[in-house]
Amino acid sequence: MTDRRVHLDDLGAWLVKGNADRTDLAGRFARDPRVTSWCVRPGYRARLMRAGQPVVLWASGSRGGLAYGVWGVGVVAAAAVPGEPGAAWTVPLELTVLDGAHRIRRGLLRADARLAGAEVFRQPQGANPSFLTVAEFAALREHLPPR
Template sequence: MTSPSRPVTEQTLGAWVIKCNPRLTALEPMVATGRAKTSWCIADNYRSRLIEPGQRVLFWVSAHPRRGIWGAGRITGSPCTEDDGLHVATEIGLFDDPVTAEELASVAELRTMEVFRSPQQANPSWVSRTELEVLDGLLPAAPIVGHAGG
């Protein structure tokens, strides 16, 4: 059944949000390298068909005392099927300090972000263009990640 008004469209998308539960995916190795892992499992649905290389992505850590946005970067590949399902490639640099959910929820325009409304939503989640404009004023610059010499 098709919904008459899907909230995520090319026009409304500000950035994708990849969520990481450290109870299921080791966070320490990512913190040690200053970057999130480069491939994330995503749901095979209409959202995955909107994902394109170059789009912005935020890294949300859940189930942690400092839950919130821990990094930012870009989608680096089109979704592809791997042995365990659909995945998307990313380059996400981690911030020195996360912007916590508590800090984000103190901003009226961000209280309705999908990660607050539907915390169990499968990857990818998303923020609107309007929410991203507000977030850009709050988030530290993410370190540039990439390959040596590139």
């Protein structure tokens, strides 16, 4: 069996997810595309998060009207902050959501053989944070609009 643990030597980017069917992510980001923090599950992954590491915002959902997939790319601003016992942690971010026309649909990413094995496809219901390897993040960057 393949080791599914995150190793910093092969961490391309953290991937944090939000369900756009349960929360009005489109409306929230239309008002303010800046993301300054996100909830993550307590554990070894949250403890590995450090300032300067790349982070990708992934919008999940099943309604056909939205471009589910990558909605933004930024960086971790600081280490994750523990919440109350048993509660989620919060990770500070510096991330701006892409405008709708530049969001990268999951179907396009899944069709890219270099990304097809990404954890977000293998375990879509997995808790935050997920991750991309160095090679997967390099492939994703080829799909992003020029800066």
